[in-house]
Amino acid sequence: MPEIRHMPEAPTGRRPLAPGAGIDAHRHDSHQIVYACRGVLSVTTSAGTWVAPANRAIWVPAGTVHEHRAHGDTDLRLVGLTGNPLALDRPAVLAVGPLLRELIIAYTDDTAIEPASADAPAGPATGDAPAPPVRAVPADGGERGRLLAVLLDQLRRAPEQPFHLPAPEDPRLAAVCAILHRDPADDRTLARLAAEASTSERTLARLCRRELGMSFPQWRTQLRLHHALVLLADGTPVTAVAHRCGWASASAFIDVFRRAFGYTPGRAFI
Structure with missing residues (x-):
């Protein structure tokens, strides 16, 4: 089992990540x-994966074992907080409007995360030797403290977004989810997938509700949107993304994407 690194204080600052790089x-x-x-950044825990483009942020509560992964050329911003302004004890995706975006950037701009000894390493997805860890930078008073106060006020107002891709525990449901992770465009019905997993459609539907907190079609749409964000971040054309993620047409994909994120996929990385 890989070592899970621990640090007393979550770091604050900015850190560029190359496509496919991450923090273990x-x-x-x-x-x-x-x-x-x-x-695009994804955060994965034992409970699943949260993914966020530039109009989303991810809340990581204290004590949560997690890892980051960058998709596309990523400008990562981290804000460590000693308090819990959201009163949340689970990870969550939050909407980031123009003001909150600028506050996060301003608060982290002058604090480049530097090598030190207290944080998890940023290593490439290939599993090569990781880079040195980073240092935590506490907030201070004065202008920086006032900036943090406004940032926290905006965080409290930020609505939570339902963009969590839960991870199943039951081996039958896990087998079906793994099939779709490998090929999001697989359009087989739940009944056909259940037969491949040697179980019934009714059992899988019940497991989806119990373990994923949503229906099978809802989970599959979340999975496809997750993969779509990754492909778009890598520069894949919209039409190709639609095809590879299982939408019948580019227009159908654009409609679902716009409803999920508030803008079209063609504008996602402008």
């Missing part, structure tokens, strides 16, 4: 806002 499994004793003002 770690935890910290304070809360953190994770935001990519460029690119």
Whole structure:
């Protein structure tokens, strides 16, 4: 089992991540806002994956073992918090409007995350030797303290977004989910997928509600949107993304994407 790194304080600052790079499994004793003002960032825990483009941020509560992964050229911003302004004890995706975006950028702009000894390493997806860890930078008073106060006020107002891709525990449901992870365009019905997993459609539908908190079609749409964000971040054309993620047409994909994120996929990384 890989080592899970621990740090007393979540770092604050900015850190560029190349496509496919990430920060391995770690935890910290304070809360953190994770935001990519460029690119797409995913945060994975034992409970599943949260993914966020530039109009979303991810809340990581204290003590949560998690890892980051960058999709596309990513400008990662981290805000460590000693308090819990959201009163949330689970990860969540939050909407980031123009003001909150600028506050996060301003608060982290002058604090480049530097090598030190207290955080998880940023290693490439290939599993090569990780880079040195990073240092935590506490907020101070004065102008920086006032900036943090406004940032926290905006965080409290930020609506939570339902963009969590839960991870199943039951081996039958896990087998079906793994099939779709490998090929999001697989359009087989739940009944046909259940037969491949040697179970029944009714059993799988019940497991989806119990373990994923949503219906099978809802989970499959979340999975497809997750994959679509990754492909778009890598520069894949919209029509190709639609085809590879299982939509019948580019227009159908654009409609679902716009309803989920508030803008069209063609504008996602402008």
